Amino acid sequence: MTPADGPSGALPVPPDGTGGTGGAGAKGADDDAWQRVHVISPLVRGWIVLVAILYFVGRDWFEGLFSAETRGRGPLPEGVGLLLAGGVLLAVVLLVAGAFLVSWYFTRYQVTAEHVRVHSGVVFRQQRQARLDRVQAIDIVQPFLARIFGLAELKFEVADAGESAVRLAFLKLDDAQKLRATILARAAGVSADPDHPEEVVEAPEREVVAIPPGRVIGAAVLSGMTVALVVAAAVIVTLGIVFDTPFIATSFIPLLIGVIGGYWSALNTGYNFRAATSPDGIRIRYGLLDTRAQTVPPGRVQALGIVQPPLWRFKGWYRVTVNVAGYGASASSEGQARATLLPVGTRDEVLQILALVLPDPGTRRPVEVFTEGLVGKDDGEGFVTTPRRARWLAPLAWRRNGFAVTGTALLLRSGVLWRQLVVVPHERTQSISLHQGPVSRRVGVSDLQLQTTPGPVSARVVLADSATAWQLFHGQAERAAEARRRSGPEQWMKPVQAVPTGAAGPVTANEVTDSVGAPIPLDTSAASDTSAASDVPTASDVPTASDVPTASDASAAGPPPADGPVREVMPAVPRYVPAPSESEVSADGPR
Amino acid sequence: MRREPIDPSGLEWSRVSPKYLRVRVIGWLIGSLVWLVLASIPLALRLTGVWDSFPALWLAWALPAAVLVMSVWRGVLLPRQVASIGYAERDDDLLVRQGVFFQRTLVVPYGRMQYVDVAVGPLERAYGICTLKLHTAAPATNALIPGLPAEEGTRLREQLSARGEARLAGL
Numbered sequence: 001m002t003p004a005d006g007p008s009g010a011l012p013v014p015p016d017g018t019g020g021t022g023g024a025g026a027k028g029a030d031d032d033a034w035q036r037v038h039v040i041s042p043l044v045r046g047w048i049v050l051v052a053i054l055y056f057v058g059r060d061w062f063e064g065l066f067s068a069e070t071r072g073r074g075p076l077p078e079g080v081g082l083l084l085a086g087g088v089l090l091a092v093v094l095l096v097a098g099a100f101l102v103s104w105y106f107t108r109y110q111v112t113a114e115h116v117r118v119h120s121g122v123v124f125r126q127q128r129q130a131r132l133d134r135v136q137a138i139d140i141v142q143p144f145l146a147r148i149f150g151l152a153e154l155k156f157e158v159a160d161a162g163e164s165a166v167r168l169a170f171l172k173l174d175d176a177q178k179l180r181a182t183i184l185a186r187a188a189g190v191s192a193d194p195d196h197p198e199e200v201v202e203a204p205e206r207e208v209v210a211i212p213p214g215r216v217i218g219a220a221v222l223s224g225m226t227v228a229l230v231v232a233a234a235v236i237v238t239l240g241i242v243f244d245t246p247f248i249a250t251s252f253i254p255l256l257i258g259v260i261g262g263y264w265s266a267l268n269t270g271y272n273f274r275a276a277t278s279p280d281g282i283r284i285r286y287g288l289l290d291t292r293a294q295t296v297p298p299g300r301v302q303a304l305g306i307v308q309p310p311l312w313r314f315k316g317w318y319r320v321t322v323n324v325a326g327y328g329a330s331a332s333s334e335g336q337a338r339a340t341l342l343p344v345g346t347r348d349e350v351l352q353i354l355a356l357v358l359p360d361p362g363t364r365r366p367v368e369v370f371t372e373g374l375v376g377k378d379d380g381e382g383f384v385t386t387p388r389r390a391r392w393l394a395p396l397a398w399r400r401n402g403f404a405v406t407g408t409a410l411l412l413r414s415g416v417l418w419r420q421l422v423v424v425p426h427e428r429t430q431s432i433s434l435h436q437g438p439v440s441r442r443v444g445v446s447d448l449q450l451q452t453t454p455g456p457v458s459a460r461v462v463l464a465d466s467a468t469a470w471q472l473f474h475g476q477a478e479r480a481a482e483a484r485r486r487s488g489p490e491q492w493m494k495p496v497q498a499v500p501t502g503a504a505g506p507v508t509a510n511e512v513t514d515s516v517g518a519p520i521p522l523d524t525s526a527a528s529d530t531s532a533a534s535d536v537p538t539a540s541d542v543p544t545a546s547d548v549p550t551a552s553d554a555s556a557a558g559p560p561p562a563d564g565p566v567r568e569v570m571p572a573v574p575r576y577v578p579a580p581s582e583s584e585v586s587a588d589g590p591r
Numbered sequence: 592m593r594r595e596p597i598d599p600s601g602l603e604w605s606r607v608s609p610k611y612l613r614v615r616v617i618g619w620l621i622g623s624l625v626w627l628v629l630a631s632i633p634l635a636l637r638l639t640g641v642w643d644s645f646p647a648l649w650l651a652w653a654l655p656a657a658v659l660v661m662s663v664w665r666g667v668l669l670p671r672q673v674a675s676i677g678y679a680e681r682d683d684d685l686l687v688r689q690g691v692f693f694q695r696t697l698v699v700p701y702g703r704m705q706y707v708d709v710a711v712g713p714l715e716r717a718y719g720i721c722t723l724k725l726h727t728a729a730p731a732t733n734a735l736i737p738g739l740p741a742e743e744g745t746r747l748r749e750q751l752s753a754r755g756e757a758r759l760a761g762l
Contacts, residue, residue: 159728302728325728430729433697441694451729477698481683484702484758 034108034119041170042100044146049096057089109168111179113186116156116166130165132187133491134158136326137296139338140176144289152176156183157326159453165326177202184280184295189491190567204570205278208356209342209349215317216270219344222311225262229255269337270344275353277574279493279567282356284341294338298492300324301357302428303450304341305457306350306374308419318350318374319343322357323455339456347374351576358425359574362407366576369404373413373421376400383413386463390443393463403448403461403472408483410450410476412459422459424450426476426483434473436466448473493567604677604688610718611738612673617714619669623662630658678736683758685725685751687734699734702758703727707748711741723747 043050107120117129139155146152151170158165171179181202220226232255240248271288281297302323312318320342327339337343342353351370355361363369365381372381377399379385385402386394394401396416404411410429412422429450436446446469450459461469634651636642671691679686688696708724715721721744725734739747 429700430703430727431697431699431732431734433695433733435693435695437693449731451727451731453728454730473696473698477684477700481700481702484700 034110036104036108037168038151038170038172038175039104040149041151042097042104044143044149044151044170046096046100047145049100050093053089053092053096109166111182111186116183118166118168128166130156130158132183133189135183135187135297136300137294137324138180138183139164139295140173140180140293142173142287142291146170147289147291154179157324159325163328180295184297185567187297187491188280188493188567189489190493201568203278203280203567205276205283206571206573207274207276208352208573209273209275209345211270211273211342211344213267213271215344216267216273218315219270219312219317220263220266222309222315222317223262223266224309224311225259227311229259265333266343269333269340273343275342275356277356277571279569279571281492282341286337286343292337296322296324299427299488299490300326301341301425302430303425303452303455303457303459304354304357304423306354306421306423307415308374310417312344313419316346317344318347320345320350320353321456323452323457325453327455329454329456336456347371350374352573354423355574355576358409358423360408361576362409365579366406367578369406369411370421370576373404373411373423374419376413383411384464384468387445387465390440390445390463393439393443393445398463401462401464403464405472405475405479410459412450412461414460414462422457424452424459426479427487428452429476429480432473432476432480434469440466446470450476602679602681602686604679607673607676607736607738608718608720608740608743610720610740611676612670614714614718614720614738615669615673616666619662619666623658623666626658626662627655630655673738676737680747680750685734687736697732697734699725699727699732700758701751701754704751704755707751709744709748720744725751 102122103120106122106125107118109119110117111132114132115129116132117127119125119127135156136159137155137157139153139157141153141155142151143153146169149170150173152173153167153169154171154176155164156166156168168176168179170176178200182200184203185200233252236248236251236255240246268288268290269286271286272291273286274284276283276285278295281295281300283293283295285291285293302325304323305321306318307321308318319340321336321339322341324339328335330336330338341357342349345353351367354370355366361369369381372383376383377385379402381404383402383404385400386398388398391398397414400413400416400419402413404413408425410424410426412424414420414422430453431451433449433451434446435449440446440463444466445463446466448461448464448469452459461472464472631654633642634655637648637651668691672689675691675694676687676689678688683702684698684700686696686698688694705726705728708726709721710724711721719741720738721741722735722737723739723744724736726732727734736747
């Protein structure tokens with residue numbers, strides 16, 4: 001099995017007889033032409049219908065065999081009857097296949113410089129058009145059967161919270177990847193090379209996190225499902241002994257099915273999980289049977305949540321989920337997996353993912369601040385917690401409930417058993433509300449909620465001192481406005497000088513000494529330039545001093561010919577660096 | 592209007608039309624009446640002898656009485672509730688506040704606005720007021736301003752649209 005983004009498998013792909021199949025961006029002038037998805041996609045999409053028909057017919061026939069012995073009737077109708085039955089079956093199958101084929105024929109798509117358009121429907125026609133620069137995420141999904149045929153589905157998400165704006169099922173994997181590269185390049189505002197407009201190359205990427213399968217299994221075992229299983233087992237056994245009814249043990253069966261289903265879903269969506277950084281944003285891939293490769297362009301993460309279930313504390317594991325406008329708040333396991341940026345990771349990996357999402361943490365002590373947010377309590381590193389007078393309202397969590405403000409994001413900390421840290425970039429705040437009930441008013445505390453797009457992350461500060469909460473409310477509105485003014489363009493590569501940092505091509509010695517190559521550790525070897533410039537090496541729009549020579553070295557070393565757009569430059573891995581120990585004063589206070 | 596503890600200071604809140612109170616009172620009367628009738632059904636059945644097995648007479652009386660007390664309490668609160676609704680247009684954002692016991696103050700930046708709804712029901716139309724709702728990309732943003740005079744609603748809608756366009760920030 002090839003991973004979702006691997007080279008197109010050696011699996012046989014039937015020759016497409018239509019000529020209009022796939023081939024996104026394959027023929028320059030034809031780029032704007034209407035195209036169809038792969039000709040066998042109706043089969044891949046409709047196989048379940050065919051299987052269902054065959055199952056029902058086959059079951060009748062099979063049961064007929066047995067009833068023939070018992071009742072002395074022929075298992076199949078003979079002569080004309082046999083022909084008739086076969087004919088009806090064939091007609092039904094042909095009809096279903098024909099319906100899928102017609103639906104396939106009438107579904108066409110087109111990618112222009114600014115839009116992606118899809119026309120579909122036979123009787124009720126639908127014409128859909130989505131702006132490329134409104135892209136929130138692009139997924140390439142390979143369901144198991146599509147993988148066998150070397151096909152993939154491309155999902156183009158805009159901010160409508162849920163249903164994919166454009167779903168192209170199915171394309172050849174190669175074509176899907178090319179199309180994704182084309183869409184991302186155009187969405188990024190990269191102007192195509194006038195000589196070779198068709199040659200849109202996939203932006204290079206660098207893997208930063210890979211999760212071993214063992215840890216995924218461990219995480220599932222240590223999750224709440226296991227606790228529930230053990231508790232339920234204890235209850236069932238106790239009941240069985242007390243009431244002396246061994247039959248109660250049969251209630252294990254649905255329980256086991258549920259728990260095994262949960263384990264399977266955790267394994268299927270966490271298996272082979274990899275996160276990479278690229279100029280087109282964060283790219284994650286995962287999947288055991290169904291594989292999925294997601295690309296979230298820069299600035300599309302609306303809020304990020306880091307959770308630690310109680311049992312994961314022993315291993316120091318965390319889960320990172322995000323709100324992305326295109327993903328919505330789906331309760332299905334697929335929807336949850338899509339919104340998961342890291343299913344189970346160590347603290348270093350979490351910080352690494354945070355550095356990808358938030359290249360500029362807005363503080364000089366990012367490692368300390370985020371660690372405090374993950375595991376800390378009381379008012380270290382600029383966190384403001386629930387006032388002591390309100391501790392009876394949250395006897396366990398009052399020392400942990402709190403918030404901290406950095407130059408670029410608001411950090412909300414909560415939870416004692418289920419530890420949680422929510423990070424909301426200032427420019428992503430949709431609206432803020434301040435709540436106060438009668439009891440809170442007595443104690444002089446308020447709750448503050450930041451509304452973000454639908455998703456698993458909910459950002460709220462509970463039981464903050466009223467005056468502080470109001471200051472935060474007011475200040476946050478201003479910071480959000482200020483951050484929006486400073487925030488980059490929707491087309492993340494529009495300005496020419498917005499050079500992503502780093503060097504081109506494969507890892508060079510230069511980069512290794514620059515500590516860019518090794519993915520995980522929060523290396524201190526770059527600390528010198530950090531302390532000097534107060535600027536953590538970032539992949540943001542501002543090239544840091546240390547990056548400029550690197551980039552020029554790379555171009556001198558001879559990048560591959562005809563790579564016009566800077567998008568093809570291998571990205572540096574943004575990484576948080578612990579503050580040097582001598583700087584004892586944290587640069588960021590609350591507000 | 593008394594200043595509430597979580598109100599931002601230095602702000603002039605625009606209050607909604609007093610006609611909105613009348614609309615709310617009419618709605619409250621109708622609602623209360625319907626609930627009262629529903630809650631009185633067991634009592635009526637008991638008194639007419641159709642349903643003799645009703646546990647106790649006091650329970651049959653208590654049900655509508657409880658509904659009545661709740662309704663009166665809500666009615667008493669209504670003027671304060673309506674008076675507590677306020678909105679303020681600042682340079683960059685719109686503030687909306689509401690609530691007497693459970694207070695809420697909401698700030699929505701103009702650039703975050705996706706679209707504006709102005710809705711008018713039959714009662715509201717009779718009194719010449721409307722309800723304005725501001726939508727952002729977050730469904731949880733509940734920026735609802737009821738009881739605006741019709742012309743104020745139109746003005747606010749145009750104003751918000753213009754300001755939203757000027758400060759458009761995508762997502």
